[in-house]
Amino acid sequence: MINNVDFSKRLQKVMDYYGENASSFAEKIGVQRSSISHILSGRNKPSLEFVLKVLSSFEEVELYWLMNGKGEFPKSETKNRQTPITPISKNEGQDLFSNTKNENPVETKNSDLLQNLNQKSSNGKIIERIVIFYSDGSFSNFENS
Structure with a gap:
């Protein structure tokens, strides 16, 4: 209590x-x-x-x-x-979305986005969550289920 x-x-x-x-x-x-x-x-x-x-x-x-x-x-x-953030280059970031059907990664479905990101993980780590912050203060949250 x-x-x-x-x-x-x-x-x-x-x-x-x-x-x-x-x-x-x-x-x-x-x-x-x-x-x-x-x-x-x-x-x-x-x-x-x-x-x-x-x-x-x-x-x-x-x-x-x-x-x-x-x-x-x-x-x-x-x-x-304990969990350092490793920045990725612009080219690496583009590669993450290269197999998606939609050219705009923000419009990609959550599951497709995470599945594609997990497939591209070269260091063996699995991405659990991605948060995209927009200039108007809003955000999109993508979680791996």
Whole structure:
């Protein structure tokens, strides 16, 4: 069972770490300002949806720490370094889409895209997820199922 008082203290710690007030924090995670206020005051318990929004918006927050206070916040730097990002050249990126039917890779179906990417993986690694960010702030999420 979650302790509302302790959860609200951890949530406040996250907000302080990022320099957010309740309004800006609510806007970043996509909830109403009153939701933050009610959770911080202990009036309401956080919903699963609320917790998931915090985790997806702020990558340094660990689920177990947020819910139970066990673990660490922010995530340690060594954990962030365990999965280095290897950039690919423009030509390599184009090769990934060379067998697709559609010339615009964004319009390719999720499963076709991931299947093609997995087939082209030369280092033996399998791609689990691709996120494409657009200039208007929206994004597309492609997950391997």
